[in-house]
Amino acid sequence: MADAADGARTPAARLRALLAAAPADGPVLAPGAYDALSARLVADAGFSCVYMTGFGTTASLIGQPDIGLLGAAEMADNARRIAAVIGDVPLIADADTGYGNALNVARTVDTYERAGVAGIQLEDQVTPKRCGHMGGKEVISTAEMAGKIRAACEARRDPDTVIIARTDAVATDGVDEALDRARAYRDAGADVLFVEAPTGEADIEKIAGALAGGTPLLFNWAEGGRTPPLTLPRLRELGFSLVLYPIGTLLAATAGVRSLLETLRRDGTxxxxxxxxxxxxxxxxxxxxxxxxxxxxxxxxxxxx
Incomplete structure (x- = not known):
């Protein structure tokens, strides 16, 4: 895995090399970063990939929940700051719904690429969206999302930029509908498939089995979320190529700041x-x-x- 990625010329090419090597070498692990400092810590810890979490970006920038309050410019600015400090380490960035229709998606892809993003995650929720592990989600039609994926692929300036297609339809319409959508997004050109928030291991197994072969699969190990926390060997066995750990760094930072403030309030220093x-x-x-x-x-x- 390292040899293939080290020979790649750009972060996007490195990400593709890592994903291509995943079936033999195991899933690519992408801890979440919510700002430049947390991203630097992820890279310095030796991880081969960084994930810019929309949940964490929203929390750190405006202290609000992930319910679609940030726009493309704010998210891209955060991605630009992160990419600037992690060097050649590929950055995968949450781009929510693409911030509008297919034409907006095309502009978002261009903006994210200019910010230094190697992989762009797009989801099929309505706008405004919400965190994939919250209730009350709604999704757009399969055809509309497939059009967004085609627009994203055609808008790439760098053909190596990875387009990740996420469906939130498990929560709204069940696993079978989510699988149909994932297949449609694959046919539209998505490079990685992401079925969000399955709630049982049997559903995870079904998703992995139904989508096996060809297009890499993403597993969102959402800390404290609705999806069972499978072990890494099990995820490798199921064939996942990319694993996100989206908010662990944010939760750890929150706990650390709280602890310090409790000490300061108690002792005065x-x-x-x-x-x-x-x-x-x-x-x-x-x-x-x-x-x-x-x-x-x-x-x-x-x-x-």
């Missing part, structure tokens, strides 16, 4: 949270500035002095 120099529970100041690239910046400053 963060000393207990910082710990001793030998047992720091938070990153040290120098460690953090190194994480965000201060040494490299100082080297550049020295060259120009």
């Amino acid at each position: 963060p000393a207990a949270a910082l710990g001793s120099p030998q047992q720091m529970t938070l990153p040290g100041f120098d460690e953090f500035t190194e994480l965000v690239g201060l040494s490299a910046i100082r080297e550049r400053e020295a060259r120009y002095s």
Whole structure:
């Protein structure tokens, strides 16, 4: 997997190489990032792919739930900041419904590509959408979504850009309808198929079996969501090529900030949270500035002095 991806010229080509190698090497793991710092942490941890979560982007930018409140420009700006700090690591970005009809989808694809996105996820919900693991979802017609997928594929400036087609029809019309939709989106040109929020392992097995062969399958390991948390060996056995872990980093950050604030409110200082120099529970100041690239910046400053 690494050899194939390392030989690719662009992040989009790297993503395609990783997906092509997944049947032999196991699924590509894509932890979620909600901003540039969390994306940098994912890349620095050695993951081969980063996923920009719409849920986390909404929460971090405006402190609101994922119910379709952000537009294409806000999402693309976040993607641009993320892509800028992760180098050649491919970025898959949530593009919600494409923010309108097929023509809007084409513009969204162009905007996301210019932002540095390697893979673009589009879903078949009505606008405004909502998180795939919330209730009350509605979907557009299969024909309309297939048209959006065709528009997305034709709008690509880079033929390696990966178009991910997500259907939310399990919640609205059942697994069989979701499978029919996934097949239609595959025929429309989708590079990866994503059946969102199955609620039982039997349904996951049915989805994997019905869509096996050819087009890579995505599994959304939504932390605390409606889908059973299968093990990675089981997901590999079922044939999934890409696994998203969309909001774990967001939840971890929330827990960490809450803990720090509780300490500060209780003690009046963060000393207990910082710990001793030998047992720091938070990153040290120098460690953090190194994480965000201060040494490299100082080297550049020295060259120009």
